[in-house]
Amino acid sequence: MPNQEFRGRIGRTYDESEPWWPRETHAADDAPNVLMVVLDDVGFGQLGCYGGLIDTPNIDRLADDGLRYNNFHTTALCSPTRSCLLTGRNHHSNGMAGITEISTGFPGYNGHIPHENGFLSEILVEEGFNTYAMGKWHLAPAESTSAAGPYDAWPLGRGFERYYGFLGGDTDQYTPTLVHDNHQVEPPTTPEEGYHLTEDLARRTIEFISDAKQVDPDKPFFTYFAPGACHAPHQVPEVWADKYAGEFDMGWDEARERILARQKELGIVPDNTDLSPQNPDVERWDSLSADERRLYARMMEVFAGFLEHTDAQIGTVLDFLDEIDELANTLVVLVSDNGASAEGGPSGSVNENRFFNNVPESLEENLDAMADLGGPKYFNHYPWGWTWAGDTPFQRWKRETHRGGTSDPLIVSWPEGIESRGEIRSQFVHAIDVMPTILDVLGIDAPDEVKGYAQSPIEGTSFAYTLEEPDAPERHTTQYFEMFAYRAIYHDGWRAVNPWRLGDEITATDLSATTIEESGWELYDLRADFSEAHDVAAENPEKVLELAQMWWTEAGKYDVLPLDGRGVQRFAEPRPQPGKERERYVYYPGGQHIPENAAVRVFNRNHSITADIRVPVGGAEGVLLAHGARSGGYSLYVKDNHLRYVHNYVGVEEYEIVADDPVPEGDISVRMELEVTGEPDIENGRGVPATVRLYYDDDQVGGGDLPTTIPITMGLTAGLSCGRDAVNAVSDDYRDRLPFEFTGDIERVVVDVSGESFVHEASELDQIMARE
Known part of the structure; x- marks a missing residue:
């Protein structure tokens, strides 16, 4: 415990002295573990135990051993809801009116959760609990998520002792941008070796818990398990999606009717519940062409496989807890952060970076992609007709405050602490009620002070009274x-x-x-x-x-x-940025890659990339600078002893310029210069045409023309790395050799941007909003 005065005696020698040890903090002997599972973009009508058409046996097991709430509400958006779950305060009280990428300079909107609003983790770690966070964070200001920090809003800055996951709103499930504690790490295996993020997070959860339990088995834990599923990209091994082949051919209109019938049968909704009216944004299934129905059904099959796969990883964690005799005394709270997501639009998407760059997706191209949906090649999301069905019986969806956006699953299970089994509760509950309920169950009073900060009042209401009283009058009114x-x-x-x-x-x-x-x-x-x-x-x-x-x-x-x-105006409003915009950006090899919001912006402007390198006898190869991902970007690299520049136009086409001569051995500066030769056509998804020239020192050794370039963004999951391609291979030319680290020496790489900075605010807003 902090600030304990020494109560022994110090004499001139040990014989004249009396030792004294500070009192350690221990949780109560019978304190349960706490496991909070936060699903992403899973609607009220998608889990099996809520009437959904997707098998979720492990989540259903929690429901059978505990309670389901049918009147639980969120904020309609991910980060705001997560801030409520962990602080017990409303999202505006947390400065989290929206996601931090669209923050504005007002108290309810600035994206900075005050330290006066202590996290559950900050309270429990001082009460003798181990505290672990896994998966999606998205609770730190966007400007603080690079290696420059500050780190006080990262998980370890808010009471978690260990963390493994991703700091932003989404990431690729096969090649995620991972952070371990306060530093970036690479995934332990590759997609070809069977890597998937949700499986990795489950393994790490077990590792963190077992590390402590084998030393101090009596010490309880609080684990925040937020896998990022089922947010886009909907990615899952093919076998999981294939299980649902043909299961959604009936379409979203009939799916809603089937889900409602199941909900009534399960008692999740009253018998007199009507389906909400036809959504004016959603086409009738029978009005679609045969090809559209075939594609959209497959997109839903992939989502279903993704959700069941996520359920299986939750089951892996539950099974481990059962094996070590901890599950019965673990309070499990499972929620979704908002309603199902409509960010796939009316037709769905297989590459959201095309959407962000105004490059249309065609039905024919997406049909060609069907066989690979769910794999690492595509960043896919289903059409919003399935969103509407996923929120059955409500209207609307995520981002909107009709019940389709705010009503979500909530399951509470604690076999040793709750006698009721498999029952449903209908009292009004909100995300701000979860934290005070956990404290109530644990017998812990909310502290007056956390880390020296006087605490604001808890704004939620404990619903612990409902655990054994199904008909108790609701207290959050x-x-x-x-x-x-x-x-x-x-x-x-x-x-x-x-x-x-x-x-x-x-x-x-x-x-x-x-x-x-x-x-x-x-x-x-x-x-x-x-x-x-x-x-x-x-x-x-x-x-x-x-x-x-x-x-x-x-x-x-x-x-x-x-x-x-x-919309656009809110996005364009000035806000703090990680470093001042400048004309010269210097990058060094190794270390952490640069998140997209902190990287140099080269769109539609003259620029050059100069790498000062040393090539050993016999030559070298590898990436000098890579910026972007499979879905779009550029890379300057050496292969087959020749300097190469590739511009990947939103995953549609790769334009490659290769030097005529091999790279000389010894110390040399290699350079790429891009000169704009025309105007961009942003509305039609085309950036500037350009001429590219390659140089060894001052000698031109190659060149060529780019018919178009990326107009707006590299994409949400992109980043910049020096000396290797650390995120997701920009070019097919070396995709099988990732990270394709440069085998010579790099002193530095300088990106000079002499042209005027270009920002297309409307499309940038679309990109930011998809991170919710």
């Missing part, structure tokens, strides 16, 4: 919702929703409505209408205005203002 000015409020069984399209302008006139006709609010009586299928605002105008006013009151309490429904 009022809760606001807000996401990109899309608003809602719950109060005593009523729910009012005010839809707002991202990017629509908000004016004072819009917000000063005094009548139901002006307000835009919808109203649902959840006591009679579980699914928000019937808007009763017109019949209850006074209730609408009452709840609308209540929303403003709650918004004032929790830093929700100012409302900000802007």
Whole structure:
């Protein structure tokens, strides 16, 4: 325990002295372990035990041994919800109105979770628990996720003793950008050797737990297991997807009906629940062509395999805990962070970097990709018709505050601590209630101070009272919702929703409505209408205005203002960046790769890459500088003793320029110069055409023309690395030799960007939003 005064006696010699040891902190003798499992983009109607059409036997096992909640709510977005789960405070109170990549300079929106809002991990580590975080983090300001830090918002800065995962919003499942504690690491094996991130995370979880249990078996743990599944990319070994061949040929319209029927049979929804109305953004399945139905069904098969594969890895962890006799005394809380994701758009996607760069995907090209969907070649996401079905019986989806975006699975299991088995609870519960519930169950009071920071009040309400009392009156009776000015409020069984399209302008006139006709609010009586299928605002105008006013009151309490429904403008607003923009970027070999948001921007501008190298006798080969990934980027490298530059145009085409002469031995500067020769056509997905020249010292040794270049972005999972291709091979020319590390010596690589910086804000916003 900290700050303990020495209570022994110190004399002139040991014989005259009395030793004393500071009192160590120990958890209570009967304290359970805590395992929090956070799924990503999994809708209310996708798990098997919630009526879904996907097999999830291990999650179902948790439900059979514990409780399912059918009235659990999130914020409608990943990072905001995760901040609520770990702090017990509302997302605006955490500065997490959205993801940190779109932060603005207001308290509820700045992307910095205050240290006054202590994490559950920070509390439990001081109560004698081991604390581990695995998988997706996405709770640190975007500008602090490079090697330059600061590290105080990384997992080890917020109370976790060990961490293994990825700091951003998503990553490639086969070639992830991994962080171990506070430094980057490479995946332990390759996709060809069978690597998959979720499996790796399960193994690491077992490793962390067993490392401590074999030394101190009585010490409990808090493990935060957040695999990043089932966020895009939907990637899983083929055998898992093939299990579902033909299972979704009926389409999303019929799937919704089947899911609702199963939900009623399981008692997850009341018998009088109606399907919410037809989503105006979703085409009827029977209106699609045969090829579209074939492709979209396969995309759903891949997602289903991905979710069942994730369930299997959860089962691996549960089985391990059972083997070491810890499962019965482990409090398991399993949730999803928001509703199913519609980020695949109406037609789905096999390469989101084409979308981010305005390069259209064609049905024919995507049909050609069908056989490889789920593998390392593609970054695929299903069409939003399946999103809608995944949120059955609700309307809408992730990002929006109708129940399709905010109502999610919650399962609580603790065999030694909860007598009830396989039951359903219907009290209103919100993500902010999870942390105080865990403290309540553990018998731990929220501290007044954490790490010297006076603590703010916990804003959630413990739902521990529901564990053994199925009919207990709910205690969390009022809760606001807000996401990109899309608003809602719950109060005593009523729910009012005010839809707002991202990017629509908000004016004072819009917000000063005094009548139901002006307000835009919808109203649902959840006591009679579980699914928000019937808007009763017109019949209850006074209730609408009452709840609308209540929303403003709650918004004032929790830093929700100012409302900000802007799209491009919000993204373009200045915010802290990792290092000042400059004309000359110097990179060194080895060490950590540079995240995309901290790397040099070369789009649509003149630039050069100069590498000062030493080539040993007999020659050298390997990457000098690589920026991007399989889905787009550029690489300067040496192969077959010749300097080469490859520009990978969003995974569609690779343009290669090769030097005419071999690279001389000894000390030499090799250089690539790119000169813009025309204008970009951003709206049609084409960057500038350019001429490329290659040099050894000052002698030109090759050149060629690029018909087009990447217009906007390298992609979400891209990065820059010097001396090797550390992320995901930019070029097919050396993909089988990753990381293709340079075998000579590199002193430095300098990227000079003399042209004017180019940013296409609308498309950049699309890219950032997909990281949710």
